[in-house]
Amino acid sequence: MTKDVALDHVTIRFGSHTAVDNALLTIQGGEFFSFLGPSGCGKTTLLRCISGFIEPTEGRVLIGGNDMRRVGPNKRPTALIFQNLALFPLMSVAENIAFPLEVRGVGRKERRRRADELLDLIALPGVGDKKVYELSGGQRQRVAIARALAVEPDILLLDEPLSALDLKLRHHMRTELRSIQKRVGLTFIYITHDQGEALTMSDRVAVMSAGVVQQIDVPEVIYDRPRTAFVASFVGETNAISGKVASQSGGDVVVDTPIGMLPGRASGGRSYAPGDIVTLFIRPEQLAVGEAANAPSISCTVVKEEFEGSVRNLFLEDKGIPLRLSRVNSGSEGAPLVPGQVVKASYNPEKAWALPATPEA
Amino acid sequence: MSASTLRGQTFSVGYSLLFFGFLFGPLIIMTITAFNSSSFPRISPWECFTTEWFGVLVNDRRLMGGLVNSIIIGAGVVALSVPVGLAGALALAEIGPKLRSALYTVLITPILIPGVVLGISTIVFWGHIGRQLGFGYDSVFFNGMFLTIAGQVTFISAYAMLIFSARLQRFDPTLTEAALDLGATPGQAFRKIMLPFLRPAILSAAFLTLLASFENYNTTVFTILAQSTFTTALASKVRYGIDPSLSALAVIIIAVTLIGAMIQEAHTRRREAIVTGRASRSRLYGNPIGRFVAHPATIGLLLIALAAVAIWRGSLHDATVCKQEVIDEKRANQQRFLEEQQKRMKQNAPAPQPAQPGAPQGTKNPSPFGGAFGNVAPQSPDAAPPGPPPAQNPSPFGGAFQGLSPPKQ
Amino acid sequence: MDRLKSVFDEFVSRHGIGVALFISLTVLVWVLVLIALPQVAMLDYSFRHNLSPQDIGGPQDVYTLSNYGFFLFRDGSGTNTLDMGVLGKTILASVLVTIIDVIVCYPIAFILAHSATGVAARLMILGLIVPFWVNEILRAFAFRVIFGATGLINGVGMSLGFWDVPIDFIRANVALYSGLTYTYILLMVFPIYNAVEALDRNQIEAAQDMGASWWRVHWRIVLPVAKPGIASGATMVFMLTAGALAAPQILGGPSNLWFTQLVYQWFSDAGNWQRGSAYAAILLVTCLGFVLLMMKVFKVNIGAIGR
Numbered sequence A: 001m002t003k004d005v006a007l008d009h010v011t012i013r014f015g016s017h018t019a020v021d022n023a024l025l026t027i028q029g030g031e032f033f034s035f036l037g038p039s040g041c042g043k044t045t046l047l048r049c050i051s052g053f054i055e056p057t058e059g060r061v062l063i064g065g066n067d068m069r070r071v072g073p074n075k076r077p078t079a080l081i082f083q084n085l086a087l088f089p090l091m092s093v094a095e096n097i098a099f100p101l102e103v104r105g106v107g108r109k110e111r112r113r114r115a116d117e118l119l120d121l122i123a124l125p126g127v128g129d130k131k132v133y134e135l136s137g138g139q140r141q142r143v144a145i146a147r148a149l150a151v152e153p154d155i156l157l158l159d160e161p162l163s164a165l166d167l168k169l170r171h172h173m174r175t176e177l178r179s180i181q182k183r184v185g186l187t188f189i190y191i192t193h194d195q196g197e198a199l200t201m202s203d204r205v206a207v208m209s210a211g212v213v214q215q216i217d218v219p220e221v222i223y224d225r226p227r228t229a230f231v232a233s234f235v236g237e238t239n240a241i242s243g244k245v246a247s248q249s250g251g252d253v254v255v256d257t258p259i260g261m262l263p264g265r266a267s268g269g270r271s272y273a274p275g276d277i278v279t280l281f282i283r284p285e286q287l288a289v290g291e292a293a294n295a296p297s298i299s300c301t302v303v304k305e306e307f308e309g310s311v312r313n314l315f316l317e318d319k320g321i322p323l324r325l326s327r328v329n330s331g332s333e334g335a336p337l338v339p340g341q342v343v344k345a346s347y348n349p350e351k352a353w354a355l356p357a358t359p360e361a
Numbered sequence B: 001m002s003a004s005t006l007r008g009q010t011f012s013v014g015y016s017l018l019f020f021g022f023l024f025g026p027l028i029i030m031t032i033t034a035f036n037s038s039s040f041p042r043i044s045p046w047e048c049f050t051t052e053w054f055g056v057l058v059n060d061r062r063l064m065g066g067l068v069n070s071i072i073i074g075a076g077v078v079a080l081s082v083p084v085g086l087a088g089a090l091a092l093a094e095i096g097p098k099l100r101s102a103l104y105t106v107l108i109t110p111i112l113i114p115g116v117v118l119g120i121s122t123i124v125f126w127g128h129i130g131r132q133l134g135f136g137y138d139s140v141f142f143n144g145m146f147l148t149i150a151g152q153v154t155f156i157s158a159y160a161m162l163i164f165s166a167r168l169q170r171f172d173p174t175l176t177e178a179a180l181d182l183g184a185t186p187g188q189a190f191r192k193i194m195l196p197f198l199r200p201a202i203l204s205a206a207f208l209t210l211l212a213s214f215e216n217y218n219t220t221v222f223t224i225l226a227q228s229t230f231t232t233a234l235a236s237k238v239r240y241g242i243d244p245s246l247s248a249l250a251v252i253i254i255a256v257t258l259i260g261a262m263i264q265e266a267h268t269r270r271r272e273a274i275v276t277g278r279a280s281r282s283r284l285y286g287n288p289i290g291r292f293v294a295h296p297a298t299i300g301l302l303l304i305a306l307a308a309v310a311i312w313r314g315s316l317h318d319a320t321v322c323k324q325e326v327i328d329e330k331r332a333n334q335q336r337f338l339e340e341q342q343k344r345m346k347q348n349a350p351a352p353q354p355a356q357p358g359a360p361q362g363t364k365n366p367s368p369f370g371g372a373f374g375n376v377a378p379q380s381p382d383a384a385p386p387g388p389p390p391a392q393n394p395s396p397f398g399g400a401f402q403g404l405s406p407p408k409q
Numbered sequence C: 001m002d003r004l005k006s007v008f009d010e011f012v013s014r015h016g017i018g019v020a021l022f023i024s025l026t027v028l029v030w031v032l033v034l035i036a037l038p039q040v041a042m043l044d045y046s047f048r049h050n051l052s053p054q055d056i057g058g059p060q061d062v063y064t065l066s067n068y069g070f071f072l073f074r075d076g077s078g079t080n081t082l083d084m085g086v087l088g089k090t091i092l093a094s095v096l097v098t099i100i101d102v103i104v105c106y107p108i109a110f111i112l113a114h115s116a117t118g119v120a121a122r123l124m125i126l127g128l129i130v131p132f133w134v135n136e137i138l139r140a141f142a143f144r145v146i147f148g149a150t151g152l153i154n155g156v157g158m159s160l161g162f163w164d165v166p167i168d169f170i171r172a173n174v175a176l177y178s179g180l181t182y183t184y185i186l187l188m189v190f191p192i193y194n195a196v197e198a199l200d201r202n203q204i205e206a207a208q209d210m211g212a213s214w215w216r217v218h219w220r221i222v223l224p225v226a227k228p229g230i231a232s233g234a235t236m237v238f239m240l241t242a243g244a245l246a247a248p249q250i251l252g253g254p255s256n257l258w259f260t261q262l263v264y265q266w267f268s269d270a271g272n273w274q275r276g277s278a279y280a281a282i283l284l285v286t287c288l289g290f291v292l293l294m295m296k297v298f299k300v301n302i303g304a305i306g307r
Helices: A043-051 A093-103 A108-121 A137-150 A167-184 A195-201 A219-224 A229-234 B002-033 B052-058 B061-094 B097-112 B115-132 B144-169 B173-181 B186-215 B230-239 B245-275 B288-293 B296-316 B320-347 B368-374 B396-404 C002-015 C017-046 C066-073 C081-114 C118-133 C136-147 C152-159 C174-183 C185-197 C201-209 C214-242 C246-251 C259-269 C273-298
Strands: A005-014 A017-027 A032-036 A058-063 A078-081 A155-159 A187-192 A204-209 A212-217 A239-249 A252-257 A260-266 A277-282 A287-289 A297-307 A311-318 A321-328 A342-347 A352-356
Touching: A005 A043, A017 A043, A017 A058, A017 A212, A032 A043, A032 A195, A043 A058, A043 A078, A043 A155, A043 A187, A078 A137, A078 B173, A093 A108, A093 A137, A093 B186, A108 A137, A108 A167, A137 A155, A137 A167, A167 A187, A167 A195, A187 A195, A195 A219, A204 A219, A204 A229, A212 A219, A212 A229, A229 A239, A229 A277, A229 A352, A239 A260, A239 A321, A252 A277, A260 A277, A287 A321, A297 A321, B002 B245, B002 C081, B002 C118, B002 C136, B002 C174, B052 B245, B061 B097, B061 B144, B061 B186, B061 B230, B061 C002, B061 C017, B097 B144, B097 C017, B097 C214, B115 B144, B115 C017, B115 C259, B115 C273, B144 B186, B144 C017, B173 B186, B186 B230, B186 C002, B186 C017, B230 B245, B230 C136, B230 C246, B245 B296, B245 C118, B245 C136, B288 B296, C002 C017, C017 C273, C066 C081, C066 C273, C081 C118, C081 C174, C081 C185, C081 C214, C081 C259, C081 C273, C118 C185, C136 C152, C136 C174, C136 C246, C174 C185, C174 C246, C185 C214, C201 C214, C214 C273, C246 C259, C259 C273
Parallel strands: A032 A187, A032 A204, A078 A155, A155 A187, A260 A352
Antiparallel strands: A005 A017, A005 A058, A204 A212, A239 A252, A239 A277, A252 A260, A277 A352, A287 A342, A297 A311, A297 A342, A311 A321
């Protein structure tokens, strides 16, 4: 029922522009797999390549072990949910859902039965005779999924399907999508530029930048242990302090920065020579006000504090380098800080990552 | 600010009124002249209300023969130029930008090329082909109907293409991709997604191409050769002498147009109301009677029924009595005028007869009687004489009142 | 050739082989058989002698410049000022009609796009279209009814005592120019309307807010946006006016010929198709040349036409 998707050194070029550069990865059957990256990073191109609208310039796409070269989109065991959903405006909801059956020559009655079944599955019974424009955004979303499921695909491809929805609905649909995926047990390949979506729904995430897959891992690892400067800065908020490596012992690194010698970890077993230029990434929530035992600290000046509901963001500065610190708004954080006040900010060096500075980071 | 807005609005309304006055004025005047018994289409002097010009029109053999040809040609042109235009628009929609602008330039030129040039090039080209292949003058290459269809399709297809292009610009190409992705073959995707999307454009293209074919003169007058279409027959009729039966024709065309426009308007409104979901809340579409009354088919039937009643009532109308009175009046005027003239001539007999302004003189300017009698045989070319000068006009009121009197039966 | 092949393959993969063949073959036939070859045939014909059917293909059937020579020099007896004058007058008059149409249509297009709303706008569009569903011949006829010697204007003018002798509007070409202006109004309104409609109303209001007078608003804000529309409309109106045959035949004065009428005379009255072809070619080249020149002067692109 479910099949692996393997990208075997896939490179896609448009003229002189390389949209996808040597992608090598395997997506397990039944997995919820996300490609995360900014617009223009090549993730949509990759998805269109898997669904068959684009042939790779080099390399192969394998689905269930079969090479998909010269297999058209209508012959692949994939179904794509378009960014704009691409529901057929002139057809009713049921006709939309039954379209895959119609083109396969399934009879009218059977089509209707199957459409109703799928409408039940997506919890929209009885809307079959409505026109598409009569549905709400979230309902259209689910109809698009039902239509894709009618193909009985092995792999469902989703191209930023939630981007048109408003915030509340988007959050709701995340849970919804995940539960549909669990129910039908298909491989979902999901494309998004929204890290929240990728991190909450996925089994694994591939972060892409400029056509290159930067890191593939489970969401926790992507967030906690970024392997490239791009991943560290693109996924979540972070403070970036550049400097030179002073010393390294095992995975522990000391970085010589303008604001002092700061300890951190070398990600992915990298080893640096003293003097290598690196960037040290510390998440705002890893910084805490005050000193703590065994924790390095930076003394800095308060610039301002912003209130954001669940958290307070404290903007600090030392020798021209801005630092941001997030505190949970629990009511126990003491007196508000005044601009100009000098404070100590400490952090856990196990969660600070020294990564090689890359041009695009 | 508000003062200038007000001034702007006054200007807008005033200018719009003037503009549409210019647009509709000629049509309204022409419409009124269709019901005046005067043999030259005019409003003043008003003679009698009559419907006879419609009869004259229907009995015009040449025009009606042309109409048959026009219908055949129109059907051929629609059948060819709609697919040709569609192919052109599809080609333009899906090729690279460089090739597209080149192709667009080529396909749009037939609209810009003067119609006479198209007509000439068509007959020269097909004549050449026919001669090369050894066909005689009775072959299809020298057949006016065939040549007219070929010539018209050349540029009318470009009109169809523009309609399709406009529609295709709003087509979402991901719909085709979605269909393919859902397992449709490319052919199925075209038939089930693209064609239904284009359906309204196909209908309007068919209508517009039919109209353009029917109306065309510049190209057709060359390609039709010895035969004639409705429009070429009409043109030669207009060139060699005009009478109000042409106005009657305009009345028919305007009436058909208006009926069509109203049905179309009812149709768009209804669809809009349904699409926006206002239908159930609107007062008109919300209740069954309103829905029935506002349905395009109902409105269409109603208008057609009205037109039928108008035709029936019109056909019963008889203006003979009125016209006789006008003739009598004119004769009396003429008589009086002649007597006055004779009196004056007697008074200064040696003097050469002065040219009275507007007086009937010579053979080129027949008497007003001729004009009145012209009504009897309006089809003879150049029958319409210049009307009598205002000094001898019969009272326009007399005619108007006669015209208002109920139809005699 | 490779480019065309790849375009064809693209069609096949998108719509299937049937639709791809339909598109390619139809466009090919249209471009070659209907558009290009007839023009070539006409051009070829214009360089030939007017021969009787049995002489065609014989020794006398050689290329000649005599048909064009006739346009320039008549029969070698001095320059053919008459025909050249007709051509010049046709072009000038067409320019005049085009300019009048721009002036008349620009305000209505602007009003339609930015002042009229809802029902009024829909009625206006309907009102623009309906007159053009009436046959062109009948529209010309209506102007004859209005401007004829015994027409409406003369009738009213004389009965009110403004003038005594009928004014010959036909001879003065007033009827012809009015009729031509009227006939192609729609082709001017809609391109300008389409262009002006794209203009954001806020831009106008912002300019007014900054104290610009109404003519400055139009000159600096609206006109630049309307320019491609005006160019498109002007090109079509000019070409169709210069190529008009029905209106000049019906409304033209007896001594004032339109160039298309000369073409028509060579064909119908003189039966000299070759010379008629030459005259048609002269008309085509002159008009296209003039339009291209104007496009260069006003810096507009042919891609804007018909949009």
